[in-house]
Amino acid sequence: MKFKIYQTKEPNSKEAIAAIGWCNNEEIYSCSDDHQLYKWTTTNRNLIQVAKLPDDFSPSDLHWLLPKGAVVTGSGGSGGKGSDTLLICSADGRFIILNKSARVERNVTAHNGTIVSGRWSPDGSGLLTAGEDGIIKIWSRSGMLRSTVVQHEGQIRCARWSPNASAILYCQGPFVAVKPLAANSKLTKWRAHEGLVLCIAWSNNTDTIASGGEDCRYKIWDSQGANLYTSVSDDYAITSLDFSPDGELLAVGGFNMLKLCHYSGWSHSINRFNQEVIGSLFNLTWSSDGTQVTAGTSTGIIIFGHIIERELRNRNLKALTSGRKTILLQDIVARTTDTLDFSERIIKWELGYGHLVVATTMQVHIFNENYINTPIIIDGRTDIKIIILGKKNFILVDNTSLWIYTYTGRLHLNPRFPASQSQIPHLNRHCISLGLDTLAIRDHSDQSIIHVFDLLPGASRQEDAYTIHNKSHLVEVAVCHAGNPDDQYLVFIDVNRDLFITCVQGGPDFVIHKIGTQLCTVMWSSDSNILVGLHDSCYSVWYCPGEACTDPTLIALTTLTFDTAEFGKNIALENFEGTNVTLRSSGAIFTISVKTYCVILHKLFVENAWERALKLCRLVQNQILWATLAAMASKRNQLDISKEAFSACLQIDKVNYLSYIKDLQPSGAEQMAENSIMNGRIQEAEVILLSNNKVSEAISFCLRMHRWSRALDIAQKNKTSLETVLQERKKYLLALGREEHDPNFLKLQ
Template identity: 35%
Template structure:
């Protein structure tokens, strides 16, 4: 990936210091020559020149974040200019000066709208940070230091601000109760700081000629080498995948993890400010010699299976098939803003259109006209894809048919990205934008929340959500990482009423589901990669969960910032901290095993596992097979598998289940084997094995439930009551306790005849063969 830079002919006659995008096509720049220029970003020509007052030296400019959600008005298209006389000026989009506000003593060095556009923050040379209402009323003076505030940035949730104090950075929450975080970030004065809304990561650059990447709690993620000159500007792309760094005669394009894609050295002196267009493909900058530069990102490339797509210029895509070594170039009429290749489809978003290609037929794409030119997010599943524009979430099929316009509570389109939303063939999972603890589940065919399980509420904020894309819909699982980096797994459409959430790992940074088999890969905090071969096993037999795992430790490669980028078939694509991609392939047998089991070829699956007796993946494979067999109610295979992994107790239990004749009893026992008491009880009640149901509850000491069942079904000469009391008595004797449960006392009084032998006889009834 690299920048292609354009230099417009005309420019400012003096230092230029401010830049901002008014829309997708218009750029605003201002300089010390008291001119406000509006540029056409397509042909790089000046559309309009607005003269500012002679005494106004602009220092910073910020355009109202038009794409933000909420109060949307026409007049909202405002931009702010801070000036050296300590005032800031609110302009309407047409360049009319709406209002000037006296703000600071000394120059205003930085001015920023909050992401939602309800407030603005200014930083002054005298060291104060002030928060203002949208209309220009002072809300608070957030902080006051003796050193100038060169830069500040709003947090993604607009509840705190990061700003510079000489060589330190401080994150200060707006509410006074929360403690601020202060740390020394650079060796010299920090000139610029940025905080991305999507990935919640902070970048800073200063006069020590370095730039650094931090997480939201101030932990260092990346530190650059020493550049030749101080870093005078740096800025995130709106989607958070890249950032640009400007210095004296230098413009760098960096990945979100800090490593550099490309370096350009145009002779333009220091780049004082940079601003990305909203689609994250273009950047505009202003420089010390007054020139304005435009650059767009080219050479972006995506690999999937044997295909590679790369963007040669703004309008040309190159499509390469590695297997037959063919190159094909696709030329578009409009600029490409985004493209995605997955599940065998290439989707290209241009300014006004969405084109869907099949790799086998690049000549005849399906075309969709976009209602809104800004596509925030593009997600693909195997049957459909999701387009998120500035207001709506659309679902389309791969033949270009509009399927649904999805809506849910707490939907906020600018919050949606590949972390907060996930899509599988028939389900969508999304984190609630207002309350991050909630995950919503949407049924895609209907576009409505899933009836059985419309949402789950987790105990802490959810950061990343991911749905698996293979397997039957009723085994659809969602994996999510919460704020504490713990990884959880739950079923979306579970059969039982109470859905379980199981914690499967901790210290997890990133997760990926395999796109062809039901496998989950997770990247740990310390470079440890874990791959669960059959996550469904967590709902079948928890004991197997820790067994059906392949692990790989990358910590020795000194890769603090390892990234997991792709999981296709058995190939994991990783990116090291220096940006180099690494292919890591796990064993291909789990995938084959999945293939056999999904086609019902149990014997082949068994043969495969037996064949791999000497392989290191032997145990995980057997464990997976055990889980699969149990999940598929194939007891014979399960018995083999359990014996292979030396779970004798399970083997014995399975052997006993196999002796059962009644299918309902069998299913109940399997449910019990899976630890699913509720389900087992339901099955038994449905097939009228009431006593057995009661006994199950008695065995787990669930006395109240046993009494409920007795009250409901007891019509056989109070046998059930006797049984309950018998067990209770034994329990009390064993634990040396006296009766304290009122219901049982009452039951005891009701039953006069305390004949212990009778229940013992009834225990021998054929419906409950498992009690000793």
Template identity: 40%
Template sequence: MKLKISFFKEPKHVGVVTCVSWNNTEDVFSCGDDHKLLKWNLVNGECLTVTTFPDDFYPTCMHLFPKINTGSSKHQHDVILIACADGKFHIVNNNGRIEKSVNAHQGACLVAQWSPDGAGLLTAGEDGFVKIWSRNGLLRSTVVQSDEPCYNSIWSPDSSAILYTKGNSLVIKYLNSSTKLTKWKAHDGVILCVAWNANNNLIISGSEDGYSKIWDSFGQQLSVSVKHDQPITNVSWSPAGDMFIIGSYNLIRLCNANGWSHCLDRPSTGSIYSIAWSSDGTQLAAACANGHVLFAHIIDREFTWKNFACTQTGRKVVSIKDILTDQSDQLDYPDRVIQIAMGFNHLVVATVKQCFIHKLTSWNTPVTFDLKEGTISMILLAERCICVIERAGVSIYSYMGRLLASPRCGSRPETLGRAAVSLGPDSFALVDQTDRKVIHVHDLPTGLIVRSSNDNAVTKLVHKMTVSNIALSQTGPINERQLALLDYNRDLHVVTVKDPKPKFVKLGSQVLSIIWSAETELLVGLRANSVVAWCCSRAATQPDWLALTTVSKDISDLGRNPSIVSIEDGVVCVCRGNGSLFHVSLAAFPEKLLKHVATNMWQEALQLCRTVEDETLWACLAVLAWQYNQLAVAEEAFAIIHQYHQVCYIQHLRSSIPEKLTT
């Protein structure tokens, strides 16, 4: 993955460009010391002068009104908020006319930002004050009074707190006065820039000491960059929270959410003062000290599934290759590609206007359907359906392009992170964004589900702790659908969604990442120094059975924040903290056994256990046979693993019930 950078030969601004902001996925506003507000169109390459402000108008920060689904009037979506060096902030319409000017600070007003819900705005300045204003520019409160300049401040994702800089420290001030503020020393030098992402709830800071660091909302350091030669002048998260950008003097660096670097470019731009991502997370614009506005889009994104590899090689071009047959093809699209997903024998490519569904056996005959809005933040795949998450909402489609469902998920669907949603073959689960202890599981009309009239299409699950990650099982009927979740204590729980009284059963603790096998009910988790596979997660109600059917393998040098990428045929692909991938063969035989059981091939399952002669495999067969009432098989398996009390109980059952129930 890397950036393809472009800018005009001659700068359109005279002097320093201080701020940029996106109007939509193709239009960018920029403003600088030449007092001009320019509008750039990336489709036709045009640059228009919207207006020229007065000579004493020196902008320091610019932010467009957030696009939210509240039914508000359209003109509010085009309001621009600009902070200036004379201490004022200005509310400007998209034609460049100043609607309102407010004296906000003594000295320069360094920050002006709309709240995520658009209900208000905050400003921060050289006088050390941080203030909150109404949408119309009326002062609501002075949140912070300090004797040090506040170089940057930002809203929390839910608008309940603000993060601001104070020298070399970061401070989170909660707007609820009963909650104490959180303050920590973050750098050795003055902190110049911060960013807080709504999807992963992580914070980046950049400082004069040349370091950028990643923090959680409690002030715990998660990652630190290499030391750069110059101060970090700007940092910015991608909307999805899976990447971020660092800007410095003649330097722009694209990094993964863990902090390791994808690519480093050194354009001759001087210091980069402002970086803004497009809402689809595929493009960015940067304000440069030499008068240029730099544009970049992400290319060489790679996706793999089994023996297929897919790479985005250009804005509108995707190449796909079958590694086994060495057959390859280049897929050209009429519009810019913004999201790609591959799995379950399909390749799904979303452009600005349409979504293309390719079968991996026939790449050149895709199914297409139009999108509601060209701002897709995520595509999820399951065996029988596709989930498309865009600003207009969440939509579930079949692989034939038919709309199956549009689950409700709140006012800002684009802030749903990948950890907060999960798609199964017949279900869609998401964490409630207003109360993260609540999980909503929606049943999907895939045509294979037969419901009674009193069935509820939405199941509400309430956990006792805040949920950080969820995953739906991918196999079995809907009444056996399982949901695995990680809470903020890193405890792993599993629950059967359709139980009359769903019960969360704990499988383990200190789990960092989880994934279900796409073909069986094998659940794999990653700990700091090991990979663990729960072969029979339904056995969690019996602690001794759970221990017997759990496979673990120790590994080392995982680094910080490792994650599981995939599992196939018992081979787990793990991404280390530094971004490198490696494979661990963990549960090949248990997964083979689970496939036999799923197809009711009990004799083949017995033959597999007799051949391998592994105690864990026999334990899995014993538990599964017991659950499926295969008492003869269960008796033999329990005897092999020395569970003689269970053997006696089965013999008692077999002697007291008709023979036909035991076969």
């Protein structure tokens, strides 16, 4: 992946480009000390003079505000629809607000000295200005002063909003600081570079901060100031940087240098302009679609760049962008290559499940690997920012809504949830997951809530989604992609980096189980319900997370953990297909394998081929294989197979318990209830007994589980075994040496 660079043939200004920004995906506005406001088009790089600024107004920064309904993305870009309000700051401490016809609506004196940064807030309700006088102010959209949030003696070089506008990031000398806007909140400040910090950026989706300085390095930080990456020293100072709107890429600019990096810091490619001196790059900004960048230089030249050679791989297919409107699709096995030309610029594209889905500026093209020459075209879909492929459907996310399509081009669902339209712009790949027949979306306003949609035709949850409530905020959700329709599982990671799992068919009362700790990210296999997760210095594979989650012993038996020291740092999960897991570390790709027999075993489970599964385990004689079989067979009431599997795993207590269950009446209520207890489904066991008029057995079950209040309720409601409940409660308290505290039992004393 790299930038293809264009530049203006001759500088339109003898001075440095002081300010530059995207109006939309095709138009760029710039201004310099010649007091002229210019508009450039990216297609032919033509120059149009838009307005003349006052002679005493020397511009220092520029930023567009989007119309209502769109969002500002990235630290300097703007949305695909045309912008209508322009903020320009000056070197004498003033800022002006221009409307779309270039008429000055407000002219405000804000600082004593140059305004180094002026930025509209992400929601467009206000703006910030930061000056060389060491002051940062927040203003209303009409230019009225709201507050002064930072006031120091030192000079401020740059300032940016946080993605949710709850804090302000700024740099001062060698320090970077985060100032929350909440009352009585503490300032977070750390020494970032050896010399002056010249530029900063805050990523929308990954919540990471980038800084560049005079020490010729750029660094990546988390929001608390912990260093995540430090680059090698370049020849010259880093003068500008910016995260792409989706947070996946970072563009870094310096003297005669433009670098394309991964958000974690490592470099994809570097462009050096050694044949002619163009100077240092300033005000480096991305377009809202994340495919183009622009920057002004110290010599008055404007740099344009778009991404090419972005590559995706899936099984036997490899897709590579060779230009703005061209994709090369290769079949590695058949050794064939197809060139796909589009009439419009390519914005987003994804490859998987035998299909290539490409979003251009006005259309979406669906290619089947068997019918490459006859794509299905969906018209009218613009501003696509996320494409997620599933086995049956795929998701398109634009600035206003989510759209679920089948691979035949038919609109399947337009899911909505409370306040969904205002939350769509904040969605990213970590908070949306598409499964076999399930869609899970993490709520943005309350990040402890997950909305679960059923995608089966005619399902009630297509319009009225279930909600899962967690105790803490969530950072990632993932739905499995394979298995039977009744065995669909959702995993999620919270802010404490704990991993939880629940069955998506278990609504509205979802039972949540914790199966892991210290997880950075997780990924389901595309072919089986096997889960892989990354920790800080190792990775884990859960071979049966769904069925084994109710028993910590089974989770331990069906999970393997391996060290990742040999792969290096900054590891990311790329793909998980079949038995191969693809990892990427600092640009290098590594492939690891999960146990092949476990993948085969999962396929046999889907086919209900229990005898073949048992023969496979007897042949291989592997403990993880036996434990996986035990968990699966136990859930599906295959008592004989489950007993043999637990015996092979040396789980003697479970073997004895299964022997007790087998002695009960076959397929009777008591046997079904005991099997539910063994699988951790306590409420289900009680319902089975009560629905079959087994009241005394239900009371005994509640006493055995120490569910005292429930046992008392059943006894009082059915007017039976009340004395037994009171006696057992008395024995329990006597054994613990405690006094009665339950008010329901105290009444009966």
